[in-house]
Amino acid sequence: MSSFSILRATASFLAYPILRSRLPATSNTGLPRDEESQVGSHVPKQIEDYPRGYPRMAALQSSDPTFTMFRRFALLHVRTLLLAQDEICYLEEQLHDIDEKERTQLYLSSRVYDENSERQTVIREIKTKLREYDDDLDRFFKQYAYHEPTPRSLQSFRGWMNFTKPLIEPEAKFIQSTDFVSPPHKVEEGYLEELVEILARKSGIDDGLLKTERERRQSSDPDLHFYSIRRRRVVARIILTTVACSTLLIPTAVLFIVPNRGARLGVISIFTVLFGSIVALITQARRHDIFAATSAFAAVMVVFVSNIP
Template identity: 35%
Template sequence: MEPHDGAQTPPTPPANGQHTSYSSDNSTVRRTNIEIRDLESQSPKTVDRNFRRFLGLSLPVPANLDDIEDDLAESEDGGPLDCQSIDDHPNGYPRLAALLNSDEDFLICRQYGFLHNRVLLYRQDELRELEQKLLVMDNITQEKDDTMLKCRMREERETDERRALINRIDDKLREYNDIVQRTRSFATLQRAMKRNHTSVWNWIHNNAPLVQAEASTFNQDRDFVAIVDAREGGWFDTLIEPALSKFGGSIGRQMFIPKHNRSSTSDKLVRLYSKRRINLFSRLIVTFLAAVLLMAPVIALFVTKERAGIKILIIFLFTLTFSVALSTCTKAKRHEVFAATVAYCAVLVVFLGNIGGPQQ
């Protein structure tokens, strides 16, 4: 797809044309009622799924493994079993909307920051002009009759010019405040990750749902923002998903892509991973790394027979590694990172003192 004139050059698709996408667990419709039979009358009764889970009651067991997987996918991912797939929609804006709706990572839009600021500057200068007119009117009125500025009713009996100007200023202030709030709301949104924008652009490039002029909107990658804030560990998840695409194979797709996501599109280049399963897998990895960061320095200090300077260096390196991992893999604030790092270092120093005491 050729870039539109004046547009930023779009990201270059991979050499092999492969496009990898990622999925969300969220859905707009969910079946929450199931049907059971009364033990005495054997008449069907509708029971809410959430109520049964609250009471700790088990759900009816499906008759075959496919039904079990479908029911598991519904309860785990929160998605409807009978929802329309991406391919059910005609190619064009309908299918593009279905793709964006299939994953929260695809919920991106243009900020139009340049246009917001142009309108903001225009409204701002309109108010400057009206402000100047009001100040000139005040000076003229003061020279003619300064009592007119002390009594609004007296002035309005003679002329309605000031009231009309004030009403115009009020209208422009509303427009100005509106554009300020809109600009602020878009400015607070996080910039869309380049990987998510590239996935959407690759799909548009490969499937051509839009004409060239309208598809060029997606070429402005630096102007796109994420509608949904990234979850905790989102940065770490972005490392896991490409690894699954490259090295996971069929086993990885079976484990991390629910059945209803696999059947949502016939495009083999689109892989809609389960956010819940990816999140669980990343939590397991982070838990393992946390245990390693705690036990590795303890073992290193215990087996090291070198002088105290080497042991202090070990504590420093592992404390630094812990602080970096906490800052990059979580959304901890600065004071939380500082407090956790101090506590981690204190544990290692106390252990060093305990193993050094008997030797001294």
């Protein structure tokens, strides 16, 4: 090894600690520790930490599915679809007229030998218009898979908008519309979950019953409430299970007490109507499901009565 190579290697070895001491310290994320602490310290923790305007409004609507709603613009969608439909109808008439006026049978009987440039231009335009029309029609129909926000959710969002006023008045007029849509629920939710929220809030137990630490930290506004979806569903299922058991056990006990057969039939009729009403009101069961469940309940009660001496 030459003396020059040895000197260069020695200089690099001695310079490494000096360069290392001048480099900023880094963490496991690859960022300098000072920058990493600055990044973490500037992340907003609550909705009110975002600047008032579109940033705070976006924070609210992304924080909970209750506030995630946007306009459907159904009228404008239908209007543009109608105009596109008329354009295609006009092109359809044009193509029909061109075919009627065609004097060369070969042009009508062959795509390869068709030399009518006017017809080819109209067909290309029809293909373009149909592709746009089909895409718009498909997107519009997909919107009906979305859910409409509940009146209570829409009222809460409007109340927050009117109180906070994040937008200037011309840009906040959309909140008075009625064609809002929300994302579909991942699991079944009915009126029972909403009733749980209302009763818990009025009784003052919503903070301990329906909120976790995450929901409590989401906002410092005392009028803005966020509830744990999991806790709300658990409470609703407990109530639903209790009601379902009660609708079976209570009439069973009453039927044991009532000695008259006619009175027993009256008890069965009353509790059957009550059971069907509960299924229809606090669940999202479809019509045939309600009919099947009510019929099964009545059949169980009748069989039970027939076995009572």
